[in-house]
Amino acid sequence: MGFNQPLDPLLHSQLRLAVVSLLISVETADFVYIKEQTAATAGNLSVQLDKLSTAGYIAITKGYEGKKPKTTCKITSKGVDAFESYVKTIQQYLKP
Amino acid sequence: MGFNQPLDPLLHSQLRLAVVSLLISVETADFVYIKEQTAATAGNLSVQLDKLSTAGYIAITKGYEGKKPKTTCKITSKGVDAFESYVKTIQQYLKP
DNA sequence: ATAAACTAGTTTATAATATAAACCTAATTT
DNA sequence: AAATTAGGTTTATATTATAAACTAGTTTAT
DSSP states (O other): OOSOOOOOTTTSSHHHHHHHHHHHHHSEEEHHHHHHHHTOOHHHHHHHHHHHHHTTSEEEEEEEETTEEEEEEEEOHHHHHHHHHHHHHHHHHHOO | OOSOOOOOTTTSSHHHHHHHHHHHHHSEEEHHHHHHHHTOOHHHHHHHHHHHHHTTSEEEEEEEETTEEEEEEEEOHHHHHHHHHHHHHHHHHHOO
16 A cells, blocks of 8 residues: 555556446447447547557457448457556555 | 536546646645656656646746755645546546 | 776666647537 | 448557656765
């Protein structure tokens, strides 16, 4: 219980935290929906989804809905673990 | 109550959040103590204290203890407000 | 008394991040 | 068929965080 426990840098980013938080609550969401909910720009979202995916925090599936491309995201168990751990850690900063 | 409310970028930094959180709990602390508690490097701490001070979130007093320089920090009411607001905002990301 | 090491920081340089702007491909509308 | 829209990705730039190097002075050892 101090002020020196590291906060997972992958989650300590407004947009990535919002994405993971959203995915935890809905379990699956597509690019456009996430973009709307987080009010992010498409470019930024694309980059941050990539990072979360590379880290294994989310799984990205690319497919089509009719003729339109559709990118679907789902949180992984690793992502859930990381989020829960992040929450515990930052809570210590919030109520000391 | 969504995933798009901005987190004060001044507080959404591990070290600055730790500093402000610490100062809220102790009311006054010197450079060396903050450095120990947060396990920060002196350079990083110096920069981040400066930013918090410039923003008016903390007040920095430079004096001497005997012959040694002593930098003392204290949170301001603006800093308290900002911290409380930050806590409320990030809580919405943490328990959606 | 002087060199070596230590304290308390600051400044500067570098690496990492976030963001926006520009771009791409295909589909739809006019 | 030209322009617009949808769904993204890539690239360039600005901001941030961090460490490394440096400054100024003090204490300790020689």
